[in-house]
Amino acid sequence: MLKKNQTNEDRSLDITLRPQIWSDYIGQATIKENLKILLGAAKERGEPAEHMLFYGPAGLGKTTLAHIVSKEMGAPLKISSGPAIEKVGDLASILTNLSSGDILFIDEAHRLNKMIEEVLYPAMEERSLESKIGKGPSARTIQLELPPFTLVAATTRIALLSSPLRSRFSGGTFRLEFYNNEEVSKIIARSAGILNVQINEAAIQKIAERSRFTPRIANRLLKRCRDFVQINKKELIDAASVEKTFQMLEIDDRGLETSDRNILLSLINKFRGRPVGIQTLSAATSEDIATIEEVNEPYLIQSGFIERTPRGRIATPSAYEHLGIPYPGQDKLL
Numbered sequence: 001m002l003k004k005n006q007t008n009e010d011r012s013l014d015i016t017l018r019p020q021i022w023s024d025y026i027g028q029a030t031i032k033e034n035l036k037i038l039l040g041a042a043k044e045r046g047e048p049a050e051h052m053l054f055y056g057p058a059g060l061g062k063t064t065l066a067h068i069v070s071k072e073m074g075a076p077l078k079i080s081s082g083p084a085i086e087k088v089g090d091l092a093s094i095l096t097n098l099s100s101g102d103i104l105f106i107d108e109a110h111r112l113n114k115m116i117e118e119v120l121y122p123a124m125e126e127r128s129l130e131s132k133i134g135k136g137p138s139a140r141t142i143q144l145e146l147p148p149f150t151l152v153a154a155t156t157r158i159a160l161l162s163s164p165l166r167s168r169f170s171g172g173t174f175r176l177e178f179y180n181n182e183e184v185s186k187i188i189a190r191s192a193g194i195l196n197v198q199i200n201e202a203a204i205q206k207i208a209e210r211s212r213f214t215p216r217i218a219n220r221l222l223k224r225c226r227d228f229v230q231i232n233k234k235e236l237i238d239a240a241s242v243e244k245t246f247q248m249l250e251i252d253d254r255g256l257e258t259s260d261r262n263i264l265l266s267l268i269n270k271f272r273g274r275p276v277g278i279q280t281l282s283a284a285t286s287e288d289i290a291t292i293e294e295v296n297e298p299y300l301i302q303s304g305f306i307e308r309t310p311r312g313r314i315a316t317p318s319a320y321e322h323l324g325i326p327y328p329g330q331d332k333l334l
Contacts, residue, residue, distance in 0.1 A: 078103065080106050120165065157294070178298075213302065
């Protein structure tokens, strides 16, 4: 997928394209309105904002929201992630280095282990941290007082967070939804202006249609189209340039990449349309289970190409039609 091949330049440009204020943040209108009220009320009281949790598929703007929350509150943003916090000591070091009003952003929060989650409970509710000093019979536990802070967590798999941890996000738990083509088109137009590239409306629409309803992917496709016209000494990204770029990237007219098509073809050809478990599908396609569940499946399900059943994944009639394969009828699949 495109995410695997992201270069340092891409990461730098992602930061450049990231909205910094509410007016630049397109989409997620309900979440924005709720956050404006939550943050505005906290500022009027002169208090840190309450803890909040953002969840949803990758690339929809969870990290961007954390940055905007930081700017709106005028507070420093300290960033970490679930995989980076391996031990209780790692979390203790982060928490004890916070200043009053700081915002701690933990990405991929579903990868925090249970021991670390338990340390977070009193830190979030009582602003205290239990620390063990010494070993054996002489060991003792002391409580360290923490400064007032706001925890902002993001996850793509909210079900993996324990219920006690989810319940402690008193500011709210917000689900980010996929964007529509109109919203993605506005994002592409804004990003083109920041990148100082000329693009016409037809090209914007073609990129939006293949962006999998996701701003991050839309921006990456725009950058690849920019590279194509630059190398070919063109001044404008037009529809023809977009089509040629996507042919090179092997992205079809519905935004499916090679790995997406391999998953659908495996369901249809290798397993003859029968329901398939995720582990079997992973082995058949040589794709990691987490990649299928977090990268491929959300879009394939959203687009109506895959259906999850109690017995496993199956390809829908729309998948057969898209790939140009005759649909045998569900009665022949069982």
